[in-house]
Amino acid sequence: MCLWTYKRSFQYDDDDYEVKYSFSLKTYTSQLFCNGTLVDKCTHSFDDFKVVVHKFQPISQPNGRTKEVTVSVGYFSWLSVGIVVRAGSDLIYESHPGKNIHFATKKLENLGISDNSVKENEKRELQSEQWRKNKPSIFADIGIGAAFFVVAKVTGDLSVAAFTGVLLGVALVIIQRFVKVDLLGGFAVFGTIMLLVSAIFAIVFQSEYLVQLKGTLMGLLSATALMVDGVFNKGGYFGSRFERYVNSPIQHRYFVLGLALIGLCMAGLNFSVATQLTQEQWLTYDTFVETPVYFVMFFILVWRAGKKASPKVC
Numbered sequence: 001m002c003l004w005t006y007k008r009s010f011q012y013d014d015d016d017y018e019v020k021y022s023f024s025l026k027t028y029t030s031q032l033f034c035n036g037t038l039v040d041k042c043t044h045s046f047d048d049f050k051v052v053v054h055k056f057q058p059i060s061q062p063n064g065r066t067k068e069v070t071v072s073v074g075y076f077s078w079l080s081v082g083i084v085v086r087a088g089s090d091l092i093y094e095s096h097p098g099k100n101i102h103f104a105t106k107k108l109e110n111l112g113i114s115d116n117s118v119k120e121n122e123k124r125e126l127q128s129e130q131w132r133k134n135k136p137s138i139f140a141d142i143g144i145g146a147a148f149f150v151v152a153k154v155t156g157d158l159s160v161a162a163f164t165g166v167l168l169g170v171a172l173v174i175i176q177r178f179v180k181v182d183l184l185g186g187f188a189v190f191g192t193i194m195l196l197v198s199a200i201f202a203i204v205f206q207s208e209y210l211v212q213l214k215g216t217l218m219g220l221l222s223a224t225a226l227m228v229d230g231v232f233n234k235g236g237y238f239g240s241r242f243e244r245y246v247n248s249p250i251q252h253r254y255f256v257l258g259l260a261l262i263g264l265c266m267a268g269l270n271f272s273v274a275t276q277l278t279q280e281q282w283l284t285y286d287t288f289v290e291t292p293v294y295f296v297m298f299f300i301l302v303w304r305a306g307k308k309a310s311p312k313v314c
Contacts, residue, residue, distance in 0.1 A: 074101035219267025226260035
């Protein structure tokens with residue numbers, strides 16, 4: 001499915017040319033037309049991102065000229081595409097004079113994203129395989145969270161919603177015995193246990209407020225475990241295990257202590273929302289806001305921990 005198409009037109013030797021540059025979620029395509037007729041077409045995956053170069057011989061060659069014309073197409077910013085047309089070494093046309101159409105490719109090279117070496121290709125394949133492996137467990141986590149939200153909305157009872165999540169978690173454990181895909185690799189088990197604890201406390205003390213504090217309890221418990229590992233074991237336990245998921249080298253202690261800090265932040269956020277806002281507002285935060293906020297902080301930490309792990313250049 002095409003998401004957007006850029007159109008850039010120019011004239012050469014009394015012929016009308018147009019470049020149509022379009023992209024989808026995974027690929028980008030550049031087409032060169034002369035007087036409405038397709039002259040050249042290139043389609044590439046974003047895994048192989050580069051400036052597209054079209055080469056052609058003009059239809060008319062006055063004065064015996066035989067210079068090949070090249071049309072280079074590339075991003076001069078993160079949001080717009082430009083073209084540069086040359087006949088041999090002579091500049092014929094620029095859609096955006098003074099702009100560098102290699103802007104995006106150079107930025108990605110500096111970030112180490114557009115490296116097409118064998119090592120990087122193997123890394124991308126490993127990441128793709130890791131995503132296929134982890135996808136079922138991630139969807140299972142999301143499903144339990146969605147069920148908690150729907151039941152809480154319909155019944156208005158957080159304890160009932162919590163026990164629904166617990167039953168779904170137990171069902172996952174049972175189903176796992178009969179299927180090969182990993183349904184429990186995410187946080188489903190830990191989340192189910194926390195739901196059970198908070199639901200039992202809610203019933204014993206007759207307070208749904210304790211269900212709202214499950215995020216605070218989870219954050220404090222995980223932060224404590226991570227802090228102990230980071231301080232006394234240099235992050236050797238949790239750091240090495242998370243490294244398998246992020247598929248890049250990280251400094252274990254830095255990463256684990258950072259993850260503990262994120263856990264404390266999320267615990268504090270949940271406590272603030274639970275105490276300062278209504279139950280309805282907390283439910284919306286718990287379902288739609290908390291996880292995206294966590295992942296933003298998590299990926300920033302992965303980037304920083306990876307940067308810390310890279311060797312220094314003198």
